[in-house]
Amino acid sequence: MPDWQRALRRATLNGPDYPSRRIARRVTFYVLLGLSAVFGALCGLMLVYSIDLPQMDDLARYRPNTTTELLDVHGKPFGSFALERRVVLPYSEFPTVLKQAIMSIEDKSFESNWG
Numbered sequence: 001m002p003d004w005q006r007a008l009r010r011a012t013l014n015g016p017d018y019p020s021r022r023i024a025r026r027v028t029f030y031v032l033l034g035l036s037a038v039f040g041a042l043c044g045l046m047l048v049y050s051i052d053l054p055q056m057d058d059l060a061r062y063r064p065n066t067t068t069e070l071l072d073v074h075g076k077p078f079g080s081f082a083l084e085r086r087v088v089l090p091y092s093e094f095p096t097v098l099k100q101a102i103m104s105i106e107d108k109s110f111e112s113n114w115g
Contacts, residue, residue, distance in 0.1 A: 065086065066088060067080045067085055068081055068082060073103070
């Protein structure tokens with residue numbers, strides 16, 4: 001098939017080849033390429049950060065490390081050691097000021113919602 005017939009057939013099937021159409025195709029390609037790169041990066045970040053999240057059952061059975069106290073013969077503490085110095089308190093023993101501070105940064109239904 002001669003070149004002029006090939007060009008005529010291409011122009012008939014695809015329409016005339018305008019420079020603005022070529023630019024629009026190229027811009028569309030690069031925009032879609034950029035969007036797919038951003039989408040892939042976001043999916044990768046979500047995968048990386050969601051791998052180490054604890055399950056709900058693990059949170060229900062959570063027991064933090066506490067301080068180990070050393071007692072003498074009479075039962076009096078004479079020393080302690082720990083990697084993290086934590087004192088575990090139930091919510092009922094939180095100071096009132098701390099509860100009010102939590103309420104001020106959370107929503108009004110903090111104590112009544114399921115979360």
